[in-house]
Amino acid sequence: MDIDITFLWAFVVGGAICVIGQLMMDLTTMTPAHVMTTLVCAGAVLDGLGLYEPLIKFAGAGATVPITSFGNALVHGAMSEAETNGIIGIITGIFEVTSAGISAAIVFSFFAALLFRPKG
Amino acid sequence: MPLLGKQTWKFNSEPYLLATAAVVGPKEGEGPLGEDFDNVHEDPYVGQDSWEKAERRFFEEACERAMDKAGVCGEQINVLYAGDLLNQIITSNFAARQLAVPFLGVFGACSTSMESLALAAMTVDAGFADYALAATSSHNSTAERQFRYPTEYGGQKPPTSQCTVTGAGAAIVGKQGQNRPRITHATIGKVVDLGVISPFEMGPAMAPAAADTIAQHFQDTGRTPEDYDLIITGDLARIGHKLAEELLEQQGIYLGDKFKDCGILMYDPDQSEVFSGGSGCACCATVTYGHLMKRMGRGEFDRILVCATGALLSPMSSQQGESIPCIAHAVVIERGESTWT
Amino acid sequence: MKQGQQAKADYKKLQKKHVPKKPVLSNCIKAFLVGGSICLLGQFVQQFFIAYFGFNDKTAGSPTVAVMVFIAVLLTGLGVYDRLGQWAGAGSAVPVTGFANAMSSAAMEHRSEGLVLGVGGQMFKVAGPVIVFGTVAAFIVGLIRELVTKFM
Numbered sequence: 177m178d179i180d181i182t183f184l185w186a187f188v189v190g191g192a193i194c195v196i197g198q199l200m201m202d203l204t205t206m207t208p209a210h211v212m213t214t215l216v217c218a219g220a221v222l223d224g225l226g227l228y229e230p231l232i233k234f235a236g237a238g239a240t241v242p243i244t245s246f247g248n249a250l251v252h253g254a255m256s257e258a259e260t261n262g263i264i265g266i267i268t269g270i271f272e273v274t275s276a277g278i279s280a281a282i283v284f285s286f287f288a289a290l291l292f293r294p295k296g
Numbered sequence: 297m298p299l300l301g302k303q304t305w306k307f308n309s310e311p312y313l314l315a316t317a318a319v320v321g322p323k324e325g326e327g328p329l330g331e332d333f334d335n336v337h338e339d340p341y342v343g344q345d346s347w348e349k350a351e352r353r354f355f356e357e358a359c360e361r362a363m364d365k366a367g368v369c370g371e372q373i374n375v376l377y378a379g380d381l382l383n384q385i386i387t388s389n390f391a392a393r394q395l396a397v398p399f400l401g402v403f404g405a406c407s408t409s410m411e412s413l414a415l416a417a418m419t420v421d422a423g424f425a426d427y428a429l430a431a432t433s434s435h436n437s438t439a440e441r442q443f444r445y446p447t448e449y450g451g452q453k454p455p456t457s458q459c460t461v462t463g464a465g466a467a468i469v470g471k472q473g474q475n476r477p478r479i480t481h482a483t484i485g486k487v488v489d490l491g492v493i494s495p496f497e498m499g500p501a502m503a504p505a506a507a508d509t510i511a512q513h514f515q516d517t518g519r520t521p522e523d524y525d526l527i528i529t530g531d532l533a534r535i536g537h538k539l540a541e542e543l544l545e546q547q548g549i550y551l552g553d554k555f556k557d558c559g560i561l562m563y564d565p566d567q568s569e570v571f572s573g574g575s576g577c578a579c580c581a582t583v584t585y586g587h588l589m590k591r592m593g594r595g596e597f598d599r600i601l602v603c604a605t606g607a608l609l610s611p612m613s614s615q616q617g618e619s620i621p622c623i624a625h626a627v628v629i630e631r632g633e634s635t636w637t
Numbered sequence: 638m639k640q641g642q643q644a645k646a647d648y649k650k651l652q653k654k655h656v657p658k659k660p661v662l663s664n665c666i667k668a669f670l671v672g673g674s675i676c677l678l679g680q681f682v683q684q685f686f687i688a689y690f691g692f693n694d695k696t697a698g699s700p701t702v703a704v705m706v707f708i709a710v711l712l713t714g715l716g717v718y719d720r721l722g723q724w725a726g727a728g729s730a731v732p733v734t735g736f737a738n739a740m741s742s743a744a745m746e747h748r749s750e751g752l753v754l755g756v757g758g759q760m761f762k763v764a765g766p767v768i769v770f771g772t773v774a775a776f777i778v779g780l781i782r783e784l785v786t787k788f789m
Contacts, residue, residue, distance in 0.1 A: 183680050190676025190732070191669035197727030198668035201452065202661045205494065208451045208730045209739075209766050215731060216771040224778035237679030240698055241705060241732045242672070243767065249698075250775030251782075258783050266779040270772055276699035277706060277733055278768065281740045282760070284710040289744040289756040292714030294447045296340050296347070296437040346749035446746035448713050449763060450722020450729050450738045452664075455657050488638055491645035492652075500652050508638040538655045543638075569723060 182236045189231070189238030212243050219247025249274045298421075301516025303509075304483045305414065307421040312473030313629060314368070314427075317361035318586030319354050320578070321436070321462030323570075327563045332587040333463075334361050340437065340462055347447075348382065351435035351464075354578075355380070355391040358464035359431050362585075366427075366468040373397040373468075374425035377412035379404060380433050380577055381460075382442060387433050397429065406502075406531050407485070407606030408432040409465060409581035410625040414482035416469040417627070426471055433464035434576030443495065443611050456497045458533045458575035461562060465581025475636055477592055481628040483513040487608065489621040495607075495614050498575055499536025499559075502605040505622040506532060507543035510603055513626050514549065521551050525597040528588070529624070530580030530604035531559035533573030558583035580604040592629070593636040600629050664726050671721070671728030679705055679732075702733055709734035710741040718742075739764040 193215070200211045219242075222228040228248040232239040239245060250270050257269020271278070300306050318333045325336030335357065342353040355378075363369065376395065378388035379402040392399035404411035409432050416428035437447050439460040445451055469479065488508050492501035506529045514520060521527065532540055537557040544551060561583055562574035584602050591597060603626040609618070638644070683701040686692045692700065712718040718738045722729045729735055740760055747759035761768070 183677060186680035187673040187677045190679075191673030191728075194668040194672025194728045194731045195665045197672075197731040198665050199661070201727055202659045202664055208727075208735075209763060211727065212730065212735065213766045213770040216767050217774040220771065220774035220778045224782050237683055237701065238673075238676045240683075240701070241676045241679035241734075243731055243733055243736055246733070246736075246767065246771050247774055250771050251778050254775050254779035255782060258779060263780075263783055266776060266783060270775050270779075274771075277702040277736070280703040280706040281710070281737045281764070284707055284737070285741040285744040285760055286756060288710050288714045288741045289748045289752075289760075292716075292745055293341075293748075294347075294437070294742070294745050295716035296440075296447050348749070441746055445763060446742035448716060448719050448738070448742035448745055450713075450718045450725075450735065450742075452723055452726035452730070454659055489640060490648040497652075497656070500656060504638055504648065511638075535655055535657070539651060542651060542655075 185235040186238035189235035190241055193242040193244060215242070215244045216247040219244030220251045221247070223248040223251040246274055246277065300481070301512070303486070303512050304481055304516035305418055306481050307417050307479055309421045309471065310478040310480050311417045311420040311469050311471060312476045312478055314468045314470045314473045314476055315362050315366035316465065316467045316585035316589050317358045317365060318465045318582035319358045319361065319463055320582055323459070323567060324461055324463055324562060324582065327567060329561060329583065329587045332590050333582060334586065347435055347437040347441065348386065351380070351387045351433050351438050352390050354435065354462070354464040355387050355431060355433040356394055358433070358466040359391065359395055359429060362429070362466040362468050366470070368427050368468055370395055370397055373427050373429050375400060375416070375419055376429045376431065377402055377415045378431045379408040379412065381405060381439050404623060404625065405606030405608055406575060406577050406579065407604040407623050407625050408577045409530065409584065410482070410602055410604035410627045413467055413469070413479065413627050414484065414625055416467070417479040417482060420469050420471060428469045429466060430469065431464065431466035432577040432581050434460055434462070434578040436460045436462045439576060453571060454496050455571055456499065456535055457571040458498055458531065458559060458573055459563065459570045460576035461574045461579040461582065463578035463582045465578060465585040467585055475634040477589070477629050477631050477634065479627060480630050481517060483509055483516060483626040485509040485624040485626070487621045487623050489619055491619045493617070493619050495609065495620070498607045498620070499533040499572060500539055501607050501620040502622040502624065503532055503536040503539035504543060505624040506540045506603055506605045507547070509624040509626050510544060510601070511547050511549055513601065521549065521554060524554060524599050524601050526556060526600040527551055527554050528556045528558060528600065528602055531573070531575040532557050532605055533559040533575065535572050561587070592631050595631070595635055598631045602627050602629065667724060668726050668728035671725035672731055675729070675732045675734055705732070705734050706737040709737035713738045713741040714745065736764055736767060
């Protein structure tokens with residue numbers, strides 16, 4: 177039962193975050209890059225306020241797949257290092273938790289550049 | 297007197313447009329004008345290993361075909377006026393190297409076709425060349441990767457965007473040419489900037505420049521729209537074209553049905569990702585040198601005014617928040633008594 | 638043609654008459670459907686890792702993101718993601734798949750400039766701001782949190 181509901185909320189919350197992005201693109205002069213940057217910062221701020229983790233519990237991938245979760249993960253990494261190593265942990269911890277996404281993107285993009293040609 | 301009014305050149309010897317050639321890519325070939333181009337390439341890479349090399353091939357092929365049709369060889373060309381959209385106009389530079397002709401590179405963005413044609417006509421008229429070659433090219437992918445995003449990037453473009461034409465157009469201008477159209481006048485445009493900032497609104501940015509040059513042309517020559525069978529802009533596309541029409545009406549100039557745009561003619565609105573119409577140096581060049589010259593040859597037009605429009609921005613100027621300065625150059629082409637195929 | 642402030646203001650008014658409005662509602666609907674579907678797919682992938690590979694709720698995030706990135710890079714390489722992006726707008730740009738598309742499209746595009754300066758140097762061309770601003774934001778938020786918890 178729990179699992180089924182999470183699937184629904186994953187769809188709805190994920191879709192809603194995308195709609196927020198779409199409204200930013202359509203109603204302002206922001207480019208996609210500006211919108212992504214704003215959303216990543218929003219994710220960081222929401223986690224700073226302690227609001228993003230409850231959203232993840234509730235909506236699962238609906239909160240972890242959008243780019244906002246990057247901001248959340250970066251803050252998480254910073255905070256958990258800071259707990260063990262003090263204030264310097266804020267810098268050393270930042271990439272601990274997001275490394276999967278960025279590393280995967282770098283490695284797969286590199287191989288894509290070797291294997292595929294842009295079609296225009 | 298070769299100078300008329302403020303900005304218009306009258307070519308007293310009325311140089312001949314000896315031959316023109318237009319070569320395009322697959323999307324342009326599938327459009328409504330597909331039959332009127334000299335060659336359509338199905339592969340946008342034209343067998344080359346980069347987009348830039350591909351654009352160079354389009355350019356070289358257009359020049360070679362034009363020279364073939366005119367019966368003129370490379371050694372006879374006294375000057376090549378050419379430009380394109382890429383940084384340092386590398387397409388033209390490398391093609392000029394391959395063609396091995398005296399070369400004057402020009403940058404007019406999408407107005408390059410008429411800028412180079414005006415210069416070619418002026419050079420022949422003044423006796424500084426027996427044969428002058430005017431050429432330009434553009435490529436959807438080279439323009440995308442230089443001005444906007446990587447070609448496989450999934451960013452969403454607004455409906456005001458335009459689709460850069462993949463192709464090249466070349467024209468040979470000479471002193472003698474039985475049964476060929478003639479170039480009689482050219483109006484050189486001023487840079488006009490009415491504050492449009494977004495690179496996705498090129499049509500609206502260029503419309504004021506087009507209106508300015510067309511109005512100036514009528515003022516300098518003392519002519520009216522009735523003196524022409526067709527007045528056509530380069531790549532204002534659907535939105536920019538309406539704006540130019542209104543700006544001209546505000547000055548008391550009514551063009552009506554005679555007023556067309558190459559960017560609108562180039563594509564069928566149902567084709568994928570063409571948005572408000574075509575753009576790029578090759579838009580005006582291929583439509584004029586391919587489609588319009590064929591129609592003129594059949595006797596559909598006696599006298600046309602082609603006004604190519606260009607947006608003189610760089611990727612950096614946009615990012616630095618500058619608005620887009622634009623320019624438009626117009627050339628008059630007359631059929632005289634000739635017909636041709 | 639006059640090009641002063643008044644002329645520019647008048648032209649802005651004229652443009653409003655002719656520039657078509659973006660179809661905001663239909664864009665939002667498409668963004669919702671595609672974005673929601675991508676997240677739903679992510680949820681399936683996450684459950685799959687939990688059920689068959691012994692990950693738990695906390696640790697399944699990393700392999701899930703890696704799989705989503707892989708799928709996005711593959712679709713970019715096959716020339717499909719940009720078509721999806723034009724239709725779905727933010728629906729394909731906001732999920733982490735959009736980030737992967739930005740990286741891989743730039744890497745592929747600049748192959749012609751060589752592996753080091755082209756692929757290596759240009760890979761972050763489009764996606765760079767997300768990493769920069771995410772990191773800076775995390776630093777500032779983390780710093781504020783630390784100072785607040787220490788001094789309250």
